[in-house]
Amino acid sequence: MNPVQFLILAAMAATAAATALTYNVAANERACFYSQVHQPGLKVAFYFAVQSGGSFDIDYSVSSPSLKVVLDGEKERQGDFVFTANEIGEYRFCFLNEMSTFAEKLVDFEIAVENEMRAELPIKQAGGSEQETSLFETSVHSLSGQLTSISRSQKYFRTRENRNFSTVKSTESRIFYFSIVEVLTIVVMAVFQVVVVQFFFTGSRKGFV
Template sequence: MIERIVIALAALVTCVSATALTYSVAANERACFYSQIDKQGLKVAFYFAVQTGGSFDIDYSVTSPSLKVVLDGEKERQGDFVFTANEIGEYRFCFLNEMSTFAEKLVDFEIAVENEARAELPVKQAGNEQEEASLVEHSLHSISGKLTSISRSQKYFRTRENRNFSTVKSTESRIFYFSVVEVLGIVGISVFQVLIVQFFFTGSRKGFV
């Protein structure tokens, strides 16, 4: 039974290939990444989230080997998509920051090619052992799905944390500069009042008082 669990785990690991990256998209840049699909009908999962920069939004597009647009969007903060690859070849995943003139965007993204075909556990005998093997296989796939869900939740919370931290930092910066302007204004008004008083009490101008 332990042998079968190990084999099932190995088969489960090999049925998904994924690439997770963090990339800084400069202003007016178009950044593209590629994934090779060797078989029709595979599920491709595409996830991205803008961590920092501007309004935390970016344009994106996904095109097939025949240059057909599979997915696209404008000014999106994050996306989580799954589509079926109906063509064999190189799929292109692009991020476009062309609407920004100076702000660069830090983007976390993941491209995963998922093979839906489940590996079958070797069964030497029928009966209880076969039922137990099926239960183990079902449990392994259930655990895999839950781990994927947890991973996505962690990425979502990380994105929210980064955005909230950026908001707090921006608010602190505004408060600081507003305080500096306020202090300079108070000092300026005080100096102006002193000059006015000196103007009225200096030399021949005393008669104006």
């Protein structure tokens, strides 16, 4: 295995645990998800975005194993956070839709526990100098950072697309129902005019004209 392949595998193995899900949070529901941290000092990444429902906002909270609040917020549309896990155990990530009485919220979220310690490549086995190894390592981690940035950009554009589609769909629905009401109003007015005309031109009512 050459140095580049080794470092790529090491970078891929840097993420200890990751979870990407889409969940429909019902009205008045509190939905919680858990992620295990096996050693202190690890970085935990938490991303979420409300794709549909209500005003595209939701309450959230992140708690440590000792139930200490790490992150929280109200009526947020999306969030992208990274924090250091100083405790070992289960971290709780909750979405609260308790302020909504009927609207469901579709939430995309991702939880990742990352180990930022870089694997060291043995110089003798690699067959190269320390400087070359350092360059390979820097390049791999630079590519890893760029991929993370691209992934976050894709999530952002996906969220914008879903929200714009929901807005267009809602506008089309309003236009449709407004058109139905307009047609019914025209029909009712036409029938009313026919009835009035018949009232003036039938039988004994002709003298009123």
